[in-house]
Amino acid sequence: xxxxxxxxxxxxxxxxxxxxxxxxxxxxxxVNTLRLVAIAGPSGVAAGAACALAGWMPDWTPxxxxxxxxxxxxxxxAARTPSPATVARILDAHxxxxxxxxxxxxxxxxxxxxxxxxxxxxxxxxxxIKLRTLFPVTIDxxxxxxxAAAVAMSAWLVxxxxxxxxxxxxxxxASNSASTxxxxxxxxxxxxSAAGSNDQTTDQRSVATAxxxxxxxxxxxxxxxxxxxxxxxxxxxxxxxxxxxxxAAASGARDSDNRSTPxxxxxxxxxxxxxxxxGQTPTGGVAAGAGGAAPGNAPLDAAxxxxxxxxxxxxxxxxxxxxxAAEAALARDVIPPDYREHVRAYFSAVSPxxxxxxxxxxxx
Amino acid sequence: MIQETPAGIEAQATVFxxxxxxxxxxxxxxxxxxxxxxxxxxxxxxxxxxxxxxxxPGLGKTVLVRTLGEALNLSFSxxxxxxDLMPADVxxxxxxxxxxxxxxxFSFRRGPIFANVxxxxxxxxxxxxxxxxxxxxxxxxxxxVFGVTHPIEEPFAVFATQNPIEMEGTYPLxxxxxxxxxxxxxxxxxxxxxxxxILARTTGTDAVRVSARHGGATVRSMTDVVKQVAVSxxxxxxxxxxxxxxxxxxxxxxxxxxxxVQYGASPRAAQAMILAGKALALLDGRYHVAADDxxxxxxPALNHRIIRNFHGEMEQVSTAAxxxxxxxxxxxxx
Numbered sequence: 001x002x003x004x005x006x007x008x009x010x011x012x013x014x015x016x017x018x019x020x021x022x023x024x025x026x027x028x029x030x031v032n033t034l035r036l037v038a039i040a041g042p043s044g045v046a047a048g049a050a051c052a053l054a055g056w057m058p059d060w061t062p063x064x065x066x067x068x069x070x071x072x073x074x075x076x077x078a079a080r081t082p083s084p085a086t087v088a089r090i091l092d093a094h095x096x097x098x099x100x101x102x103x104x105x106x107x108x109x110x111x112x113x114x115x116x117x118x119x120x121x122x123x124x125x126x127x128x129i130k131l132r133t134l135f136p137v138t139i140d141x142x143x144x145x146x147x148a149a150a151v152a153m154s155a156w157l158v159x160x161x162x163x164x165x166x167x168x169x170x171x172x173x174a175s176n177s178a179s180t181x182x183x184x185x186x187x188x189x190x191x192x193s194a195a196g197s198n199d200q201t202t203d204q205r206s207v208a209t210a211x212x213x214x215x216x217x218x219x220x221x222x223x224x225x226x227x228x229x230x231x232x233x234x235x236x237x238x239x240x241x242x243x244x245x246x247x248a249a250a251s252g253a254r255d256s257d258n259r260s261t262p263x264x265x266x267x268x269x270x271x272x273x274x275x276x277x278x279g280q281t282p283t284g285g286v287a288a289g290a291g292g293a294a295p296g297n298a299p300l301d302a303a304x305x306x307x308x309x310x311x312x313x314x315x316x317x318x319x320x321x322x323x324x325a326a327e328a329a330l331a332r333d334v335i336p337p338d339y340r341e342h343v344r345a346y347f348s349a350v351s352p353x354x355x356x357x358x359x360x361x362x363x364x
Numbered sequence: 365m366i367q368e369t370p371a372g373i374e375a376q377a378t379v380f381x382x383x384x385x386x387x388x389x390x391x392x393x394x395x396x397x398x399x400x401x402x403x404x405x406x407x408x409x410x411x412x413x414x415x416x417x418x419x420x421p422g423l424g425k426t427v428l429v430r431t432l433g434e435a436l437n438l439s440f441s442x443x444x445x446x447x448d449l450m451p452a453d454v455x456x457x458x459x460x461x462x463x464x465x466x467x468x469x470f471s472f473r474r475g476p477i478f479a480n481v482x483x484x485x486x487x488x489x490x491x492x493x494x495x496x497x498x499x500x501x502x503x504x505x506x507x508x509v510f511g512v513t514h515p516i517e518e519p520f521a522v523f524a525t526q527n528p529i530e531m532e533g534t535y536p537l538x539x540x541x542x543x544x545x546x547x548x549x550x551x552x553x554x555x556x557x558x559x560x561x562i563l564a565r566t567t568g569t570d571a572v573r574v575s576a577r578h579g580g581a582t583v584r585s586m587t588d589v590v591k592q593v594a595v596s597x598x599x600x601x602x603x604x605x606x607x608x609x610x611x612x613x614x615x616x617x618x619x620x621x622x623x624x625v626q627y628g629a630s631p632r633a634a635q636a637m638i639l640a641g642k643a644l645a646l647l648d649g650r651y652h653v654a655a656d657d658x659x660x661x662x663x664p665a666l667n668h669r670i671i672r673n674f675h676g677e678m679e680q681v682s683t684a685a686x687x688x689x690x691x692x693x694x695x696x697x698x
Binding site for chain 2: 085089092098099100102103106107113114115116117118120121
């Protein structure tokens with residue numbers, strides 16, 4: 001009777017130890033998985049934000065990378081669940097049980113009076129142990145670093161976008177939502193290609209002051225020495241400096257024009273189609289062309305500098321270097337004197353802050 | 365007697381702890397201080413092992429062993445080893461005797477080895493031939509004289525002492541014989557307080573009388589219950605790592621072993637650590653050996669089984685330091 005009772009208690013205690021170890025194993029898996037998720041999720045967000053900042057990936061990359069990291073961490077945590085023997089050793093080490101749980105688990109299948117005593121001893125020690133207290137969910141160094149990196153990178157990404165909006169909005173009287181699309185070249189290009197209708201963004205309204213009355217299409221008005229910017233796919237030159245235009249439409253034009261570097265100032269910018277004149281320059285030039293797609297924005301976006309600033313700063317910064325180079329070239333004898341003056345007049349006209357231009361494109 | 369029920373084993377374990385405490389107390393009345401030495405000696409005895417006790421003269425080695433025998437009401441004999449001690453003086457010999465019928469025949473007269481507790485005092489002063497006479501008794505627990513085997517009654521334990529400072533005219537025990545000792549224990553010089561206590565106890569008129577209890581049957585049942593204790597896998601792993609780490613050619617060997625050890629421990633060392641760990645576990649109220657138990661008995665079990673090389677002896681690297689390094693390398697404190 002005593003022996004049967006002993007064996008019965010051995011089975012009971014052995015099962016109890018097994019249940020306790022299983023519960024601890026689940027708790028450890030949960031805590032470990034949570035920790036991995038806390039590392040991988042923010043790490044994915046940080047990496048995605050870094051890629052987005054570099055212009056390699058679109059804006060939504062951080063979210064997707066974070067979700068993917070968390071999912072991978074969950075799968076890894078589930079796959080790497082410690083074995084019952086390992087969990088028993090962890091319990092022994094945490095509770096300083098001198099291998100009681102390990103021995104009970106080991107002897108459970110062997111049975112016998114010693115196994116019963118060992119299991120009972122282990123169960124007595126495990127009674128009242130709260131796994132949540134024993135294996136708490138804590139944020140240690142690695143998840144904290146990953147989270148901080150994610151927050152920092154995301155904040156950088158957001159601030160970078162805000163800077164782009166602010167810089168454009170500060171130089172134009174009527175900023176528009178399209179300015180946010182220009183934070184990175186890639187994102188700007190993507191947005192340009194995506195915006196195909198007239199009513200989507202105002203930066204697709206390209207307006208340029210006409211320094212050279214090269215009109216295209218049927219809208220030319222030579223008597224006013226005006227240059228009408230693009231109407232239905234008109235091709236215009238865009239050397240206009242900031243402040244040369246006014247009005248809502250002009251601000252849109254500035255947003256587009258000011259991305260141009262001096263070298264690209266002479267380039268032809270294709271602007272969107274269909275629209276009407278919406279403003280007039282102080283010099284009488286008509287700022288025109290509202291709406292329409294801007295498939296030619298990519299070269300303009302390329303004028304952005306490494307810090308993501310718009311071409312307003314890039315133009316101002318590189319103007320003097322370009323003018324000095326031009327002066328050096330003019331100093332050579334091979335340049336005809338008439339042309340020298342023409343070139344100097346050109347640089348005076350495109351100098352930052354210099355507005356009035358002649359009707360033939362040269363400075364007054 | 366092997367118990368088959370948890371209640372029976374628990375009862376035996378309780379008795380074991382009581383007997384151990386009784387012996388510890390009784391020995392403590394006679395032998396001052398050195399708690400660790402006493403505990404290791406008792407562990408060795410309840411595991412039915414033999415111990416080599418090393419210490420300077422006058423430190424109480426003989427008193428310690430004699431008190432153990434007296435406290436357990438066991439037969440005790442002492443063999444003072446000298447160069448002229450013969451094997452027959454240890455094991456016994458056949459004597460020609462006359463029977464009541466007037467016939468003369470040989471009868472075996474038992475030597476001092478036939479006792480429950482044997483003290484072989486200064487065993488390194490005996491000749492190798494006489495030392496070899498101990499071998500069979502230590503390992504096989506019987507004596508063979510003139511082709512007749514005479515078993516030695518259990519419990520049986522030999523406690524040999526040796527003096528480390530008087531080496532002239534001695535015959536150091538060979539490694540094979542050293543390996544037969546379960547533990548090698550070192551008697552340290554007493555502290556100031558212990559020395560004062562020794563003087564107070566031994567120079568007065570009060571004679572300490574040891575209370576004898578239990579007996580051979582109790583010791584045998586204690587030995588049985590010790591053997592029933594289980595060994596956990598972490599403890600077994602620790603023992604295996606320790607034994608492997610004692611060998612300078614093994615991967616597990618720490619730098620101190622590679623540099624200063626010539627030969628490592630034999631499997632007997634592992635047996636000793638496991639058995640002593642079992643007794644320690646019972647004392648701690650457990651029925652399984654933990655890894656820490658093994659580490660606690662590593663030094664007495666390995667003390668005489670690790671043979672230092674020339675560099676180790678020249679630089680006077682102690683075996684204790686080597687064992688510390690081994691236990692640390694095997695993943696536990698010494």
